[in-house]
Amino acid sequence: MSIQKKSLISTLKTAKRANLAKDDLGAGSASVSPAVKNPVRKLNTATKSQLAAKSMAASKQLAASKNALASKQMAARKLQ
Secondary structure: OOHHHHHHHHHHHHHHHHHHHHHHHOOOOOOOOHHHHOOOOOOOHHHHHHHHHHHHHHHHHHHHHHHHHHHHHHHHHHHO
16 A cells, blocks of 8 residues: 555544544534644645755655666676
C-alpha cells in the first residue's frame, strides 16, 4: 500500500475519532477547539518555504547519490 493511501486512511480515522468524540460531548456541553472544527490547516508562507527548502535539499541529495553511483559503475566497467 502506498504512503499516500496510508496517510489518507490515517487522516480519515483521526477525523472519524474526532467526530465521535464531538458527538459524545454533545453540542452544548463543551466547546470544540478550532483544530477539531477545521482539521485542514493552511500553511503559512514560512512553513511553505521550509518545506520547499527540504524538498530541494532532498532532490539535490538524490541527484548527487545517483551521480556517485553512476560514476562508480562507470569506473567498474572500465576496470573490466
